Amino acid sequence: MAVAKSSRRKREEEVTKFVDRPGRTRKRALPWQRWIDAELGFRNYWYPAALSRQLTEGGCRPVTLLGEELLLVRNGGRLYAIEDRCAHRGVRFSKRPLFYTPHTITCWYHTFTYNLDDGKLRCVLNEPGCPLAGKLGVRTYPIEERKGLVFVFVGDIDPPPLKCDTPPGFLDDDLAIHCAEPFEVKANWRLACENGFDPGHHFIHNWSPMVVGTDYPITMGYVSKPERRREAMEFSLDEPGPKGFERKSESWEMIFDSTIPARGAEPAVKVTVPGAQGKTPEQLQAMVSAAVATSVGLWLPCGLRVAGFPTPDITHYEWYVPKDENTHLYFQCGARRAESEEARERWISQEGHAAWEIPAVQGFTTEDRFAREGLQTFYGHEDGWHREHLYGPDVEIVLWRKFASEQARGVQPRNGARSGAP
Numbered sequence: 001m002a003v004a005k006s007s008r009r010k011r012e013e014e015v016t017k018f019v020d021r022p023g024r025t026r027k028r029a030l031p032w033q034r035w036i037d038a039e040l041g042f043r044n045y046w047y048p049a050a051l052s053r054q055l056t057e058g059g060c061r062p063v064t065l066l067g068e069e070l071l072l073v074r075n076g077g078r079l080y081a082i083e084d085r086c087a088h089r090g091v092r093f094s095k096r097p098l099f100y101t102p103h104t105i106t107c108w109y110h111t112f113t114y115n116l117d118d119g120k121l122r123c124v125l126n127e128p129g130c131p132l133a134g135k136l137g138v139r140t141y142p143i144e145e146r147k148g149l150v151f152v153f154v155g156d157i158d159p160p161p162l163k164c165d166t167p168p169g170f171l172d173d174d175l176a177i178h179c180a181e182p183f184e185v186k187a188n189w190r191l192a193c194e195n196g197f198d199p200g201h202h203f204i205h206n207w208s209p210m211v212v213g214t215d216y217p218i219t220m221g222y223v224s225k226p227e228r229r230r231e232a233m234e235f236s237l238d239e240p241g242p243k244g245f246e247r248k249s250e251s252w253e254m255i256f257d258s259t260i261p262a263r264g265a266e267p268a269v270k271v272t273v274p275g276a277q278g279k280t281p282e283q284l285q286a287m288v289s290a291a292v293a294t295s296v297g298l299w300l301p302c303g304l305r306v307a308g309f310p311t312p313d314i315t316h317y318e319w320y321v322p323k324d325e326n327t328h329l330y331f332q333c334g335a336r337r338a339e340s341e342e343a344r345e346r347w348i349s350q351e352g353h354a355a356w357e358i359p360a361v362q363g364f365t366t367e368d369r370f371a372r373e374g375l376q377t378f379y380g381h382e383d384g385w386h387r388e389h390l391y392g393p394d395v396e397i398v399l400w401r402k403f404a405s406e407q408a409r410g411v412q413p414r415n416g417a418r419s420g421a422p
């Protein structure tokens, strides 16, 4: 995360701005208005759209990204991403995909036939010589396949290199990536970003199968110590990316018990998290000391990186890809350095499943899915963005809202997305 010397001063100013101004009042316009406007995501970014294994040769797969319907195609050894909507009368190609050549798609309704690479109408099979040929077309999208994932660029600018839009390290040559099966979560994508980084949300993981009955230190919430926040946060603002920030776990306050105070005849009641019950202060301290050194970072457009999770040698990556206003696609990957091709293959085919997917995906992030879906009614239908009451630890969510609002390349328009128009 080195920052060029010439931009160091700017970076420091930015950091000061983000860290020192939590932005509390709601009488002013909210300082994270672009975040609120980005219901359908940030435009002009690369997004994971599918796993490589979900697209076999000759196959296709419809996906919706940021409200836009696409068809991913693998034909003749090449990948394509094309608007899933015929220019003639708008039916979806994916309802009955027809590929008479490896380079074209033919609409099942009236035989309009398009190039897969540039989307231009090449011919109409039932009207040879149709004058619309070469004049009409459908949108196509830049597409790239790396590390077992298929990425699509949704935007209108020349796409930057993929590494600018993925959390740091993800594309490193020696990193072996094990991909879990992605799935849809019924919550807006922004709620997922905020949940992933939220220091107070760790409370929900007291009930995660991965930690029950173990000495893994889950608490009332990993709340940052305010006096250490500045040194614990590391911002990356290099152009054109990746842009994001990370915080280190040593800055966390680990609270295992707390007290509901007395009121009148009601006595005070001490509440202890399940994993700490029956343990002595010394044993609790040992749990804290043994805590894995993790760092958690959010990266534009919607990526989370947790280094050192669930064990120090593993890095957990996830993306919350906007599908529509109420749904995001949840991609999760477990990564480990591999010194040889054999080690890489072992991680991808077997070891990643046992060492990462079972504990982290099956045994931990299920709680996060539950939490995001629990937020959706309020934020999706009850104006939660303006009715929420934030508390101290939410300063870190606010940091992200402001950071993303200021740094994102573009906001996906609410009405333009379904038309495919910028």
Ligand code: FES
Residues within 6 Å of the ligand: 086, 087, 088, 089, 090, 091, 107, 108, 109, 110, 111, 112
């Ligand atoms: S709707 Fe596609 S050819 Fe008519």
Ligand SMILES: [Fe+2]
Residues within 6 Å of the ligand: 195, 196, 201, 202, 205, 365, 368
């Ligand atoms: Fe979580």
